[in-house]
Structure formats: structure tokens, C-alpha cells
Amino acid sequence: MSENAEDKAVAAPAQSAGATLTKDAAPGETLLKVTGLQKHFPIKKGLLQRQVGAVHAVDGLDFEVRAGETLGVVGESGCGKSTMGRLITRLLEPTGGTIEFEGKDITHLGVAGMRPMRRDVQMVFQDPYSSLNPRHTIGTIISAPFRLQGVEPEGGVKKEVQRLLSVVGLNPEHYNRYPHEFSGGQRQRIGIARALALKPKLVVADEPVSALDVSIQAQVVNLLDDLQQELGLTYVIIAHDLSVVRHVSDRIAVMYLGKIVELADRNSLYKAPMHPYTKALMSAVPIPDPARRGVKSERILLKGDVPSPISPPSGCRFHTRCWKATEICKTTEPPLLELRPGQRVACHHPENFEDQAPQDTILLSDAKEAAELVPDAVLEESAETSAAVAAETGAASDATTAEKAPAGKKQAEEK
Template identity: 65%
Template sequence: MSKNVTLPHQQGSTDAGPGEPLLSVEGLEKHFPIYGGFPFRKQVGAVKAVDGVDLQIYPGEALGVVGESGCGKSTTGRLVTRLLEPTGGKITYAGQDITHAGRKQLAPIRSEIQMIFQDPFSSLNPRQTVGTIIKSPMEVNGINPPGGRETRVRELLETVGLNPEHYNRFPHEFSGGQRQRIGVARALALEPKLIVADEPVSALDVSIQAQVVNLLQKVQSELGIAFMFIAHDLAIVRHFSQRVAVMYLGKVVEVADRDSLYTRPRHPYTHALLSAVPEADVDSAKKDRIRLSGDVPSPIMPPSGCRFRTRCWKATEKCASEDPPLVQISGNREGHLTACHFPEEPTLSRGKDVVLDPALAALEDGHTAKD
């Protein structure tokens, strides 16, 4: 990264105290109503996309959020940024309750919580130039950096590895990786304290994924920005995140530091996810593979008790009647939380690295391919 870009935060923003989480989520819920009936429509059910999520993100750290499609990862990210209104639970940012905060209360902290969207093309206005797209957040928040907004935008473009001369170009003139860099520059325009990255590399080629992930990692380390990194790719999550939360059907089933979770997973679902990652050693992959039976249950009518029990090889009557809390269990490292009545034994289950592709393996060595 060629330059560090800094912008003053808006007045009225708050800071988390020493050792306090920047963002805390307790019992977070989002239920989307289902309507039916004729001639009078009424609510007949609800899709429980997020149903009791507990998470903490500390200043400057990267929390990875993983899980199957439909588990509620993206919805959780939109709730945290208050793009969606929560059905229940509590969201605390820097000690301030923002669960149901109105526009005026959210205004001072909007610049501190930014989002990078999954699709690098649909998240950019095709009728606006790159300069206008990145400059707009500064205009909305009334920020006039030294040297002017155009100068700052050109510095941001250089920061994310683009040519400052791209200022007057339109999104369709860029590749997918370049568009995602534009999205990163827009998120950095207000120097946020927290960025929610919703699968920021899933739509990109593997070699381009490496570039964007390394860019985000440099941004985190040099600017001290906290990340909520949502992804399917376990190899990328391991490279980027310091802690990892595993979600299943609207709930968090395991949270731990990166090394503890990847080498000693305690929840059966986490163990199954890690065993499904392809490895170079074909024989080893065949031995360790865990094939889950059945499909993911519907979030409209989730199973009673433990939601994973319908696909778990350890399930008993207790799993059907009691919902296991997310707590630290015996044999876990401090801070390793698991929601399971019958957790896996804390034995070394995998090797040092989980790598899907040689291009991603270069991440560990700090190498990237050129776009």
C-alpha cells in the first residue's frame, strides 16, 4: 500500500474503552414475515433468518463468519450495519445501544461502520464515475479533507492499487477485481472503525481473490480497522481472521481464535465443514471426509433443541429437547465457545493449513498475482 489515508471522524462519535468490544451483539434476531390467505392477507409464519446470535468484535481485529448458504451470515452483517431493522436482541456499538436507533442517533456513527458488498458490479452505480462514487460519502457527511475531495479520492484510488487517472471512468470499464477495489476505496473514504465485508471475494477469480484479501489485510493492519469478514471459503477466512464464528441455521454454534478452531474444532458441524475442504493429499481427504445426511432444515420451522441434530451423528433425545448454550466447555482454550451437548474431543484434527488452490497458497507467503 503506497499511502496511509486518514480522515477525521465526525464529531459525536464514541470510542470503546480498553478491553471493551467495539461491537457487541446479544440475542440478535431477524424474522421475515410470511403472508397468506385470501381475500384478507395475514401473517401465517416467519422465516427465522437470524434467531439468537451472540457476537463481539474488538477494535482492530478481524472476526470471520462462516457457514453454509442460508445460515444467516449476510443478514447478520446487514443488521450490524443497521441496513435492516432487528426483530429482537441488542446491538451495542462503542458502548451505545443502536438496536432501534433512529436516523438522528445513527448519523454520528454512520461514517464509522461501512460495508463492502458481495457483488462488485451491482453495488456500484453504473451512471456515476468512480470519482463520484467514492466522493459521495464525503459529501453526504459534510467532510472536506485537506486538499479537497478530489485529491483525497485520487489518494484512495492509489491506496487500493488503482491508477488515480481512473477518477473519471465508469464501473463497466473495470474488471471484477478492480471494481471490488473501488468498493474498498468507497468504504475507506470516511475512515471507518468497522467494516462489514459480505463475501467480498466470492465473485472473483482465485488469483484476484488473493489480491483483494491481501489488500484488506494491509488496510486492517495499517489503519487499525476492525472487520466482520463473511465468507464461505475457509482457507481465506483462516488467512484473514484472528477469530472465527461458525453459524448454522440462524445461530452461532462455535466461536474461537483461528488456530484453536481450525486445529481443534469442538462442534460436530465445524468438524464437518473443515473435513469437506479439499486437500492436496487425496488419500487423507478420503479418510477424514464427513458427509452430512439430509438437507439443511427450513428456517421457517427449525428443529427443536439443537438445530444441527437432524444431521448430526451424535444426536440423542437430549439434543431434541434442550437447546445447548454457547459456552466454554472443559478442554477448550479460553475464549473457545461451543454450543453442543456432546462436543468433539479436543484432539489435533487437521494440519497447519487448509488450502483450496495453489493461487491461494501464495497468500501465506505474501505473494499475489497481478490483475
């Protein structure tokens, strides 16, 4: 990222080290609230640069982050996770929706209006190679927040920077080295040290351990946990590694094509995922258990690729790859509803729960093709749910229920 972007991420007016800009949120209170958040990147062509379309990177997010907790965000590449992180830190201007931090609307604040908030909201960027200025030493990079805010740490800036280096596992004697002299994992630690320099209230970490060796990832994850307890930090951690997210998160949001499809606490999500996409993600997590050697895992294979965010599918955006998709999934977008305490799901035919649209049990052609890649056990489970709901509602006769309700299994075999 550019030098100006770095400065923007940490800039704030001069004030003393112990000053607070807003009333601190007590643990459990809402620190960040996002409502209907959107970000559409325009596509322009021609000599006059007329807009011919837009990339729907983030298309309507609703969630809250409570003080002292860690919210994990997972999903496939291109689903809008990093864009969401830059929106809530106000490094990008939202297209629509609102962002509230400690009760204050910061959605459309300008540079001057955001400066008082920069100290409380920091970000660890995904690419450690482009987020550090190659012309500056790491001492200059990590001390930039102190310089831009006019804060004088106890014992001096150099001593504080060297302490931060030791905290993130780097040698304090490397204060005068340049970024090119460090590995990718070490550069990521430098970015973490810079983000934590002023003890912010909210840290958005975009893939904080993806650049690190597996042997070091646990050290950094444990470091983030220790810093959270010591400084009272609140994290939004964006990651691909579901095992890392499970270890560090209190709640987890699953994103697909710019939308949150499931939001739940980690135990509920991993024990009983309710969205078919979440279930497919969980089936891909390897289980390091020697006792399971040779046991065939119920791996759910999804058909095709993620649709283009330029023209996302109508209705439920996952219906083109879902083995449970019916006509209502194609025409009606499911709202994100709390079907169980603390577990919100956007699905017409959720797993481990009664269907929200039981009257429609005929699969789409896309679902028939997707069903061929799904294990029989998964299809039978889904079919049993549909059959039970259809019997309860009396939407069809017993004979019709036997033919149509277990559609996932029967129609896949017929094809």
C-alpha cells in the same frame, strides 16, 4: 442496491475530517456487543396480506467484537450471515435483541439517530454488480461519503478518490469511468474504496473476495490486513472460503441456520473443532500437499440439506444431520457455553471433549442414517468419548456401556 440504500450506508451530518463522534476504543476493548439478536422476515398471503409465518433468518446471536481484531463468520449459504452483517450495520431493523457500539445502544435508533454512527460503521456488500449505481461514475460513487458528510479531504476530493483507487489496485486515471466498464472483481475493489473513504472504525465485509480471481484474492486480503494496521480498523468478514477466513481472522464464528454453534480463536478452531458441524466443514477444506496425493481424506459427508428457516427443527438445529444426535438433542436446545478458554460451543455431545449430556447415549434414527456417511475413524472417536463419559458417571453398567456408548459405530453397522 438502490441509490437511497447507498446513501443511507454512508450518510452522516457535516463535520470536519478530524472530528470524532465517540471515544475511540483501545485495542482489545469491546467495540461491538450483540446480545440475543433476531431477525424474522414475515410471510404474508391473501388479499389482506395476513402473516402466516416468518423466516427465522437470524434467531438469537450473542458475540462481541474487540477493537482492532478481525472476526470471521462462516457457514453454509442461507444460514443468516449476510443478514447478520446488515443488522449490525443497522441497514436492517432487528426483530429482537440488542446491538451496542462503543457502549451505546443503537438497536432501534432512527435515521437521524444513526447518522452520527454512519461514519464509524461501513459495509462492503456481497454483490458488486448491484451495490454500485450504474448512472454514476466511480469518482462520484467513491466521493459520495465526503459529499454526504461535508468533509473536505486534504488536497481535494478528486485527489483523495484517486489515491483510494490506487490503494485498492485500480488505475486513478479511470476516475470518470462507469461501473459497467469494470469487471466484477474491479467493482468489488471500488466498493472497498468507498467503504474505507472516511477511515471507519468497524468494516463489515460480506464476501469481500468471492468475486475476485484466485490470483488476485491474496492481493486484496493482504490489502485489508495492511489497511487494518495502518488505520486501526476492526473487521467482521463474512466468507465461504475457510482458507481465507483462517488467514485473515483472529476469531471465527461458525453459523448454522441462524445460530452461532461455535466461536473460538482460529488456532483452536482449526486444530480441535468441538462442534460436529464445524468438524464437517473443516473436513471439506482441500489440502494442497503433493505428498498427500493418493491418500484417502477423511471427508465427512452430511446427510440431506439445511432445514427450512421457516420452521427450524426443535432442540439443536443440527440434530437432523448429526451422527451424534440423541434424544436430548431433539428436545433441548444447547446453550453456547465456554467449554475451553476462548472456545464457546453449543452442543450436547461436543467433539474432543466430555459430553455435556452423557446420560443419553441412544442415537436418533436420523443420526443412524447420518452415521452411514461418516468415516469409521470419526465414529470410533465419538464412541470412545461417549464410552469414557458413561464409565465415569456410572450411568450404566459395563455391559450396557459396551453396547450403547459406542452407538455411532455399532448401530450404523447393524443398520
